[in-house]
Amino acid sequence: MLTQGSSPGFDSTEFRKALGSFATGVTIITTRTADGTPLGMTVSSFNSVSLEPPLVLWSLANSSLSLPAFRAADYWIVHVLGIDQESLSGRFAKRGEDKFAGLEHDDGVGSAPLLRGCSARFQCRTAFQYEGGDHVIFVGEVLAFDREDHAPLVFHGGRYAHATRRDAPGIQPRSAHLEGSFGEDFLGYLLGRSHFQFFAQMQPLLAREALSDEAFHVLSTLTLKPQLPQTELATATAGIATDGGQAGIRALLASGHARHCEEIGDEPCYALTDTGKACALRLVAAAKNIERELLARLGPGEAPVLKSLLNRLIGAIDPAAAQLWERGAA
Ligand SMILES: Cc1cc2nc3c(=O)[nH]c(=O)nc-3n(C[C@H](O)[C@H](O)[C@H](O)COP(=O)(O)O)c2cc1C
The missing domain is CATH 1.10.10.10 (Winged helix-like DNA-binding domain superfamily/Winged helix DNA-binding domain)
Known part of the structure; x- marks a missing residue:
């Protein structure tokens, strides 16, 4: 079904669902406020922008309580989550709570909290901020990064999902000798x-x-x-x-x-x-x-x-x- 982007008749619920058909990874992005408070939130809008210079982006809702802190921040850190970090993702998707209570972490660039056990971490300096409708788009220059081998946590259709490697392309399940009989994918x-x-x-x-x-x-x-x-x-x-x-x-x-x-x-x-x-x-x-x-x-x-x-x-x-x-x- 084709829905036109201009009102009237633009169905924002369907729009959200259609966007949800784009499977993404899940990240937590952290920063530290001027008064030293650690802040962070779960974000799936993260993406790569440029290799040279190394740039990444993400977008933050205008309604987020963390917006003023990220607008003022010179530094922030993107943590790409692994499959076993679903509960951490849930914790950082809660609005306004002390998401760091009892959570061990280190300090990264600009003293932003550096979480452990992630698939990858990108320590960034804010390069640009753009208005993007009801979100602000942050572009960061990657100053440092590291990565560990973990299967990714995936978000698709509004739910957490699994991603798994495909068999080598071109491998077809075989059929039994007797035509019409069982096959290897039965x-x-x-x-x-x-x-x-x-x-x-x-x-x-x-x-x-x-x-x-x-x-x-x-x-x-x-x-x-x-x-x-x-x-x-x-x-x-x-x-x-x-x-x-x-x-x-x-x-x-x-x-x-x-x-x-x-x-x-x-x-x-x-x-x-x-x-x-x-x-x-x-x-x-x-x-x-x-x-x-x-x-x-x-x-x-x-x-x-x-x-x-x-x-x-x-x-x-x-x-x-x-x-x-x-x-x-x-
Ligand atoms: C999987 C997932 C992805 C999310 N991605 C984003 C995002 O890209 N941008 C955003 O502003 N909020 C996103 N959110 C919602 C925020 O994590 C959530 O609103 C959080 O409560 C904001 O916290 P705050 O209001 O304390 O700043 C996402 C939530 C989940 C569960």
Whole structure:
């Protein structure tokens, strides 16, 4: 849909949404006022301007409480945020609060606060200021900069987002030999292959603990909460065990990993014994090592992207799964 920029009929909400379709990084820009107060705010309008001389720009709303301080400031520092700095971004997007309370930082150019753990930092001297409608555009000369390897925090469509590297261009998913059959990008193949290969690495650990697959699934389920009634065990193992987890629980009762606890109504109820808890903790530690090694083979910041997408997929396929964890936390 084409919307004309001139009023009447210019829809500013749609305009804002259309601007939001331009994905950006997220920065925090800091300065220090003449009386020594540190100031900062979250800014996504940052952009590069010139390499020689090195110039960058950003725009600041006329309504911002920080405007007078930035107008008067000779120096400011742009911090490009990494994927794990979303809460810092939220803190600096709050209006007028003491955003530096309890936050460790160093002093940079013009004593402007220099935040830690960022992807890049550009220490700037104000070069120009331009009126830009309801914003002021600041152009700064970069006096110093540094950078660290972090996956970027991204803002898109009014929300934080992930960015991940694309496969090398030109690589197309392959099809099976049988025409019309599964291909390499079939979701079931991707999920199944990664699931079975991951759990194949767990098999030696289960063998060492003398646990069958069924017993392991039930043991994992029993770690969710102190006591688990039969119906919840069946819900938790739905799609994994066909018998409501009965074979698994029988094996765990026999091996001393699980015990009966007081029935809820007339429903059997189970809990882990100390032996079961110790075994579960050993398995969790070993499984986390496998996870760490596998995820380290992905690029920086790609593990949170993968986990976030899988979580959304589980939410779409099996909304009840989230309740297992909520009840467990109680
Ligand atoms: C991701 C994100 C990007 C933002 N980008 C800008 C921006 O480019 N310019 C701006 O003036 N405000 C921007 N804001 C809003 C300010 O961070 C917010 O208004 C802040 O409260 C201003 O603080 P102050 O009023 O204490 O100065 C952004 C907020 C978020 C969450």
